[in-house]
Amino acid sequence: MADSYGESPLASRAELLAHAGAPGAVHLAEVPFLAQVALRVDPKSAAAERVGTALGAMLPTQPGEVAEAGNVSVLWLGPDEWLLVGPRGSAEEIQETLTEALADEHAAVVDVSAHRTILDVAGPLARELLNKGCALDLHPRSFEAGRCAQTMLARAGVILVCRDAETPRFWVFVRASFAEYLADWLADAADEYRTRHTRTAIDDVEPRQPEPAR
Missing domain, CATH: 3.30.1360.120 (Probable tRNA modification gtpase trme; domain 1)
Structure with a gap:
């Protein structure tokens, strides 16, 4: 390819x-x-919990905390904002994982790799x-x-x-x-x-x- x-x-x-x-x-x-995907979601929502389950690590909730979910790092950027960083070429996979976990809940998932x-x-x-x-x-x-x-x-x-x-x-x-x-x-x-x-x-x-x- x-x-x-x-x-x-x-x-x-x-x-x-x-x-x-x-x-x-x-x-x-x-x-x-590197893949970089921005996530905005209510940290207290069921959707945020599903995201954590799907990733294999709960979304960090403390300022400046970084969680490791396999080969993906999850950076806390704000009370309802995170940056997920993964290997080259993994942005689409990360987006799909997040989107499926969020279902129809109010949230935002954006590929910001560029x-x-x-x-x-x-x-x-x-x-x-x-x-x-x-x-x-x-x-x-x-x-x-x-x-x-x-x-x-x-x-x-x-x-x-x-x-x-x-x-x-x-x-x-x-x-x-x-x-x-x-x-x-x-x-x-x-x-x-x-x-x-x-x-x-x-x-x-x-x-x-x-x-x-x-």
Whole structure:
């Protein structure tokens, strides 16, 4: 079957991201074409309970909570709003599952896969990099794995998800129209880590000059 996805929003920034940051410090990459389906439904309704049963995990009800339902992540975005994120090509299947569970109840299911792309920000200095443009406290005690937040990063509206707190890894969901801007900002903000890493590597290799005799 032919690939119907075309070019990802950050295809033109692939090389930039690949060379941004520094090994062992920060890694940047695009995670393109994941399925993203928006759901609006009354969380207290029977329909919401049926959705949870169909997915294999109840819809999260606490702010910033992320539930895992097999290979689908369910992000809490509001009291009656969620974003379901699944593997590439699974949007139709997710929609069908939701629609069947909702039956004729008042709800909304929309494929928004084309609205946003995802930037993967990982490495020991990932939090430091993100906090250059984001006011959230990203320390694990405040923003642990399995948490999400709608916030601003470098003045761009994003959804931030902590994928791993111990070996820091974050997913940044950004609208396609802002993706190149944000990729450029992250690459520029990470430039100091490449410089720092290079300087450290040189210092490790260069022999220390002996002190002059006194």
